[in-house]
Amino acid sequence: MKTLPIGTQSFEILRSSDFLYVDKTEHIHRLITNSRVVFLSRPRRFGKSLLISTLGELFKGNKPLFEGLYIYDQWDWTQQYPVIRIDWTKIRHDTKEDMVRDISDFLQSIASANGIILTRQYASSLFAELIESLHRTTGRKVVVLIDEYDHPILNTMDKSEAEGVRSELQQFYGILKASDDHLRFIFLTGITKVAKLSVFSVLNSTDDITIDDQYASICGYTQAELESNFAEHIDATAAHLGVTKENLQANIRNWYDGYTWDGKTPVYNPFSTLMFFSKRKFSNYWFETGTPTFLIERLKKQNLSQTVLEPVIVDSTVFNSYDPEELEDIPLLFQTGYLTIKEERQVGIEPEYTLGVPNSEVKESLMKRLLSAYTNYPASKMSPLAKEMLRQILEYDVEGLQNSLRIMLAGVPYTLHPKDEKAEDENEANYHIIFQVWMTLLGFDIQSEKLTNRGRMDAVLLQPGLAVVAELKYHATTKTDTLLDQAIAQIREKRYYEQFLDRKVILLGIAFSGKEVGCRIELKIENE
Structure with a gap:
């Protein structure tokens, strides 16, 4: 080897x-x-x-x-x-x-x-x-x-x-x-x-x-290159972890593949791939070696967190140049490796590009850092807290989830809690971002503001055999119980869960009222 x-x-x-x-x-x-x-x-x-x-x-x-x-x-x-x-x-x-x-x-x-x-x-x-x-x-x-x-x-x-x-x-x-x-x-x-x-x-x-x-693959490893050049390392690592080779390769692909510079030729991050085979455990090797603090703070201050939560459509000017005197955020995120080309298509005579986060390593790391930036909760403690919150949702532990949310949000700046309603729209947007980043960190797919034939749900979180349909409510003065009633009622009345009836459906309501936070977890009743 x-x-x-x-x-x-x-x-x-x-x-x-x-x-x-x-x-x-x-x-x-x-x-x-x-x-x-x-x-x-x-x-x-x-x-x-x-x-x-x-x-x-x-x-x-x-x-x-x-x-x-x-x-x-x-x-x-x-x-x-x-x-x-x-x-x-x-x-x-x-x-x-x-x-x-x-x-x-x-x-x-x-x-x-x-x-x-x-x-x-x-x-x-x-x-x-x-x-x-x-x-x-x-x-x-x-x-x-x-x-x-x-x-x-x-x-x-x-x-x-x-x-x-x-x-x-x-x-x-x-x-x-x-x-x-x-x-x-x-x-x-x-x-x-x-x-x-x-x-x-x-x-x-x-x-x-x-x-x-x-x-497109002059740097990094293609799937074929990984399988042919790392065959012995794959076998040895699968045996060490006690998993099948197929399962291991699927996880490596999810964690470290996904960078493309033409929208069709994905490559693995070479540094993270080498480190993984050396350490034989999944970790954020590339992200932790030098992600600048200014980049995370810029995403927060410029309200650009949505950029890494959902795909971004751009034209070719994004790739042309970068002016250090006038930072443009999308080119900066692309060139530094936090966004990559997911799709290229021709629109008229000009190409159009869809950019997105390349893989789970970058996505999870960004979510932890962003959530820490918004809440001031230590990034190093985010993963254990997120795992606990996921368990609480799946076990209908309302009190536990509510306490976890309070712990995470205890350090949210006072500016997010105005005494009047003038800044309500801005604060609701901030809480939506916290909500979306938090749910993404829990490991689900998030489809923010997903359109259904009955309106837009805030988020649907999917796992095999399970859908968590979530609705967020924010108001500066309305009590959390009232907001939670509204959130769950809206999910039921609009039947946001209708397309997920082939699986178990959990209804999740989250409410923010000033500095108070509340949650409600309910199972959709059969034939409802």
């Missing part, structure tokens, strides 16, 4: 040792054959650095590393090129001065390793001199591979140094166009496609392959 390459981003180490490697060289061959200046956006920890490393070894002509891979018989190994590989995660950029100093030292080290003496002073000038000198001394055009090109921008986004860092990078990337005669191939990876940065404005021919269906 091959060793899982956790934390290993070097193609040379993977291929020189007994590490598992999923062959992506057919995509790479197509890419190099068809394009010369390429940009790829993928979320963090999605295999971009390994892809860059693979390209570097290929252009350097390290033939033995590729034996047994698709490209081995497709590549002209007599053609070797000098490679400049820049990984911006390894360059200090706390200030513009730090960044200029570090990148200058890095370029000097490449020059020294190639017997070149650089004489120019500024970082961008050194970059240009290095490219020209490598071309001149080797007689081969230069390959430039830039990993996480936007890392300094994202890390200084809300800091005073941001403008200086962006300005310096603009000059630095501008060298690529000026050095075009000396370049064989340029490949840039990043999380975002940053607007107002010369790498895109001056390189007009940049091939952005982010949502190109030819490269």
